[in-house]
Amino acid sequence: MRLIDIDEAEAMDLKEVQKLYRRYINSSQVSLMTSFGFGRELVERAEGCYLHLKDGRRVTDLTGGVGVLNHGHNHPRILEARRKFNERGRMEVHKTFFSPYLAALSHNLAEVLPGDLDHSFFPNSGAEAIEGAVKCAYKYHRGRRNTVLRATSAFHGKLLGSGGLTAAQGHGFRFPTIPGIADFVYDDLDSVRKAVAAHPGDVYALLIEPFSASTMGQCSEGFLRGLRALCDEEDIVLVFDEIYTGWGKTGSLFHFMRYEGLVPDILCTSKALGGGKSSISGFVVRNRLYRTAYDNLGDALLQTTSTTYYGFGEECATAIEAIRVAVEDDYPARAREIEAVLGAGLDRIAKAFPDEVGDVRGSGALWGLFLQGGPSFVAPLLKLVPGGLAKDPGFQQKLLSSAFLQAMYEDHGIYLYYTLNGEHPVVIGPPLVTPIEEVHRCLAAIEEVLASGLGKLVRRFVAQKVSSLW
Secondary structure, eight states: OOOOOOOHHHOHHHHHHHHHHHHTHHHHHHHHHSSGGGSSSOOOEEEEEEEEESSSSSEEEOOOGGGTTTTBBBHHHHHHHHHHHHHHHOOOOOTSSSEEEEEEEEHHHHHHHTTTEEEEEOOOHHHHHHHHHHHHHHHTTTTTTOEEEEEOOOOOOOOHHHHHHSOOOOSOOOOOOOOOEEEEEOOHHHHHHHHHHHTTTEEEEEOSSSSSSTTTOOOHHHHHHHHHHHHHHHOEEEEEETTTTTTTTEEOOOOEEEEEOOOOOOEEGGGGGGGOOOOOOOEEEEEEHHHHHHOOOTTTTGGGGGGGGTOHHHHHHHHHHHHHHHHTTTHHHHHHHHHHHHHHHHHHHHOOTTEEEEEEEEEEEEEEEOOOOHHHHHHHTTSSSEEEEEEETHHHHHHHHHHHHHHHHHHHHHEEOOSSSTTEEEOOOOOOOOOOHHHHHHHHHHHHHHTOOOHHHHHHHHHOOOOOOO
């Protein structure tokens, strides 16, 4: 037996890392990652919106960590909070002692959220927060209702329960899931009313993303207020999924908070809650609902306080500081400053390249660039890829987005991504610490890449490695 220590791990070159990935993790993941260019290098260190590669190059990371990096990489205040926790030898976890970190984090969430959203629970991932919220709603109704509603474009996670609540899964395989899931159309109140009427007195929860990070769609104020009124009338637990969009990303602390007086029954958050350094999520429940569901001696341990990794000290300390930074540095205002440049710039680009850009949608520091292209250059390329890939209905869009990402990374040192659901837009989601000059540089790079022609980009991409992509 030979165990690798940390120093040896950090000294490994790319070939050694890929070899271990292929043997112990997933060989197809290696093929996927190396198809974009950025999977062919290792990162030495990261700071703010920058990745410093082992070969000395610096890459601008505008992925926002897919929602995780509102604070950027290695924010100094986050690092300092974790350093103090460890230097002082604080207790990480013990279920029979009270945690001041857990208490303080719960207090802080209640302080920044509206209304009586004041009871918090902290599992590890966004998917777990979703499942905890649904479980709470089901318990609130004492198991007497059996239907939960989700939007047809919803993305709520990939566990068995949250995966079933995810309508746009991006693949054909279906796992078993919780029973009673029914659909409605996103931002269509009549569709919701019909779904509720089809299950009279049986709907216990309704899940909605006020801003959908996978489709770049957002609910109208009228729709959200209509949901609130309908859920009040039918005693349905209204759950807002702001796992991606929380902590300032779209220009308000949470997207729904731009609408005064609008309060869900449960709010789910994760990603940026951990400040880019901690895996933590939370679901925050209104007082009345929580007390009905769990506030008695027999049921007090049915929610997540009894799980192994609930409320770890360092994770809670990290989240405490992450919230303070987001509020004190006014991350919603920073997102609006980015929007003023990025939104206007993408609109200008869409008008300049109407054949290449079908749409741009977004808010704050989260935008989608929807590429398009005719069959004239894509159809011949389909002959070069395995037949199964060409049958994927989203293949052309994935191909366009992948070729675009490769050019942005290899030619301009800008790291972006595309969503795996819906229309697969290219996502520009800068950390909220990103200098505005980097946003301008990204816009200039997008124009240059589009000016070179999508056909040329796709041919270059296919020539390198498309056969292992999907």
